[in-house]
Amino acid sequence: MTERLTIGFLPLVDACLPILAQEHGFAADEGLELSFVRDVSWATVLDRLLYGHSDAAHMLAPLAIATTLGRGRPAQSLAAPFVLGLNGNAVTVSNALADALGCDGNLADPTDLGRRLKTVAAQRRDAGSPLRFGVVHRYSSHNYMLRYWLAGCGVRPDEDVEIVTIAPPFSAHALEAGEIDASCVGEPWNSIAVERGVGQIVLATAQIWRRGVEKVLALRTERLEQIRPSVEGLIRAMRRAGEHFVDPANWEVNAAILARPEYCDAPHKLLLHAISDRLVLKQGDAPQHYPDFMFQYREAANFPWVSQAEWLYSQLVRWDGLAHDPAAAHAAARVFRPDVYRSALRDTQDPIPTSSSKVEGSVSTALEAHTHGGTMLMENNSFFDGKSFDPDRLEEYIASQK
Amino acid sequence: MRIAIVDESASRASIIEEGLATLDGCEIFTLTSRTGLVAQIAQIAPDVIFMDLGNPSRDVLEEYFAVSRALDHPIAMFVDQSDDDQIAASIDAGVSTYVVDGLSAHRIAPLLKMTIQRFHAFARLQHELAEAHGKLAERDTIDKAKRILMKTKNIGEPAAYAELRKKAMSTNRRIVDIAEAVVTAHELMGDGQ
Numbered sequence: 001m002t003e004r005l006t007i008g009f010l011p012l013v014d015a016c017l018p019i020l021a022q023e024h025g026f027a028a029d030e031g032l033e034l035s036f037v038r039d040v041s042w043a044t045v046l047d048r049l050l051y052g053h054s055d056a057a058h059m060l061a062p063l064a065i066a067t068t069l070g071r072g073r074p075a076q077s078l079a080a081p082f083v084l085g086l087n088g089n090a091v092t093v094s095n096a097l098a099d100a101l102g103c104d105g106n107l108a109d110p111t112d113l114g115r116r117l118k119t120v121a122a123q124r125r126d127a128g129s130p131l132r133f134g135v136v137h138r139y140s141s142h143n144y145m146l147r148y149w150l151a152g153c154g155v156r157p158d159e160d161v162e163i164v165t166i167a168p169p170f171s172a173h174a175l176e177a178g179e180i181d182a183s184c185v186g187e188p189w190n191s192i193a194v195e196r197g198v199g200q201i202v203l204a205t206a207q208i209w210r211r212g213v214e215k216v217l218a219l220r221t222e223r224l225e226q227i228r229p230s231v232e233g234l235i236r237a238m239r240r241a242g243e244h245f246v247d248p249a250n251w252e253v254n255a256a257i258l259a260r261p262e263y264c265d266a267p268h269k270l271l272l273h274a275i276s277d278r279l280v281l282k283q284g285d286a287p288q289h290y291p292d293f294m295f296q297y298r299e300a301a302n303f304p305w306v307s308q309a310e311w312l313y314s315q316l317v318r319w320d321g322l323a324h325d326p327a328a329a330h331a332a333a334r335v336f337r338p339d340v341y342r343s344a345l346r347d348t349q350d351p352i353p354t355s356s357s358k359v360e361g362s363v364s365t366a367l368e369a370h371t372h373g374g375t376m377l378m379e380n381n382s383f384f385d386g387k388s389f390d391p392d393r394l395e396e397y398i399a400s401q402k
Numbered sequence: 403m404r405i406a407i408v409d410e411s412a413s414r415a416s417i418i419e420e421g422l423a424t425l426d427g428c429e430i431f432t433l434t435s436r437t438g439l440v441a442q443i444a445q446i447a448p449d450v451i452f453m454d455l456g457n458p459s460r461d462v463l464e465e466y467f468a469v470s471r472a473l474d475h476p477i478a479m480f481v482d483q484s485d486d487d488q489i490a491a492s493i494d495a496g497v498s499t500y501v502v503d504g505l506s507a508h509r510i511a512p513l514l515k516m517t518i519q520r521f522h523a524f525a526r527l528q529h530e531l532a533e534a535h536g537k538l539a540e541r542d543t544i545d546k547a548k549r550i551l552m553k554t555k556n557i558g559e560p561a562a563y564a565e566l567r568k569k570a571m572s573t574n575r576r577i578v579d580i581a582e583a584v585v586t587a588h589e590l591m592g593d594g595q
Binding site: 039040041042043044047048051052053071072136137138164165166167169170 | 455456457458459460461462464465467468489490493494498
């Protein structure tokens with residue numbers, strides 16, 4: 001018997017795994033039929049999830065945590081048993097700002113760029129027209145990664161620069177209209193700004209945190225328990241979709257699927273650039289290869305590390321100006337559900353980490369991690385400033401960010 | 403009570419406005435443009451905002467609400483958790499509702515009820531409109547088929563219509579389906595001007 005699941009999403013490249021699981025028949029192999037509901041704002045994706053229009057959703061990881069903690073609306077418990085991908089976002093600056101920062105058409109060194117930005121930001125602040133950055137949502141990894149980078153370079157968010165919310169499909173327009181000077185957004189929206197000649201890509205979020213958690217597959221915790229076998233089937237189907245997605249032989253066909261009007265509704269060429277980690281950084285230039293710009297499969301990329309949820313919690317209290325609360329930290333950590341991921345893949349050959357938590361940013365050279373039945377190579381996962389996040393010392397970490 | 407209606411569909415916004423205007427003590431502001439939305443909302447300082455569920459500006463507005471919590475005008479999503487059924491009805495109808503924190507549920511209920519009704523009414527109208535368009539298109543097809551029959555068989559209009567009707571009845575299909583077949587066949591046989 002076929003089980004039908006409805007999945008909410010925003011038109012972004014990293015909605016790819018459930019879409020490809022359906023399109024290539026991996027979902028059908030698990031007895032699942034997926035249908036998709038596309039929206040243009042995260043608030044709508046979330047409403048549909050909370051009120052049963054969808055069973056699961058492509059969701060910003062910090063938003064799943066914020067919803068569970070009741071930030072901005074009554075608390076509702078969400079569960080994320082699968083990470084849809086790591087990174088895949090970029091910082092795009094207006095041409096004027098690119099000139100002011102002396103950008104040369106390549107990805108900049110984050111520390112070096114931050115130093116130059118600090119000077120420009122101070123000038124603009126003193127002139128009474130502070131630099132304004134657009135992020136896709138208050139509770140997004142884009143917001144947290146951007147702020148982490150800025151603060152680490154001595155640029156104080158909300159004081160030296162403004163940070164506002166701009167929905168992804170409008171970010172290129174906002175750059176063009178001068179509403180913002182820079183944006184941090186996922187693909188294909190950076191590339192669309194470049195193609196229109198309204199901005200230049202200067203930094204990938206993978207340069208800020210080499211293995212930074214991005215979207216998750218989120219469900220209401222109650223719903224997850226109701227349809228648990230189907231969710232586990234979906235996890236297996238999405239792992240197979242990930243394997244297909246990262247194989248260069250499939251890039252063309254997958255870009256063509258994602259380009260379709262019912263999915264990303266964006267030019268095939270731009271989607272191909274994102275999928276292959278080869279972005280055009282400046283209008284008219286050739287694409288440049290930045291390995292692991294998107295990270296959808298290797299190193300058990302989809303495993304929901306509890307330590308990732310805890311890092312997001314540390315940023316939520318940092319930027320919402322909250323005091324650390326152990327109960328809230330525990331609830332935030334519980335959003336990520338490695339137990340469900342493990343149970344889904346137990347009988348497969350897929351490598352599954354034995355632990356649920358790790359020190360984030362601790363690996364600067366490749367290292368072998370334990371998995372059930374073997375080991376797995378984990379590459380560099382560092383933060384740009386060389387600091388690491390030890391979830392066992394969460395309180396200390398939060399205090400150090402003040 | 404100050405109410406803002408945010409909807410990129412101007413016709414739906416006016417239908418909601420018309421409904422709410424029948425309630426006492428409502429001052430209504432209708433916003434249909436995306437540009438400058440937050441600034442306008444800040445100026446209006448509404449007690450209640452009704453917004454179409456899929457509106458692309460929702461994340462931007464929610465960000466503003468979150469920031470405005472520091473001000474003396476906090477806005478929260480919905481009234482409180484106890485109204486879950488009402489919220490679900492609102493989401494199903496395609497309305498998202500934002501209410502100033504502390505405004506009592508019984509003051510909101512009639513507004514929300516009216517808005518939901520009006521959303522449903524608008525959806526019904528659209529459905530009827532689509533149906534009417536469909537009917538018009540059907541009539542066109544039947545007229546075309548009649549003209550083809552009149553010309554090729556050299557008969558009058560009543561006779562042409564009678565032929566379509568007879569065929570429809572004998573094959574247990576709709577007249578428009580027969581007409582469509584006639585038109586398609588005619589196009590295939592050439593001479594399909």
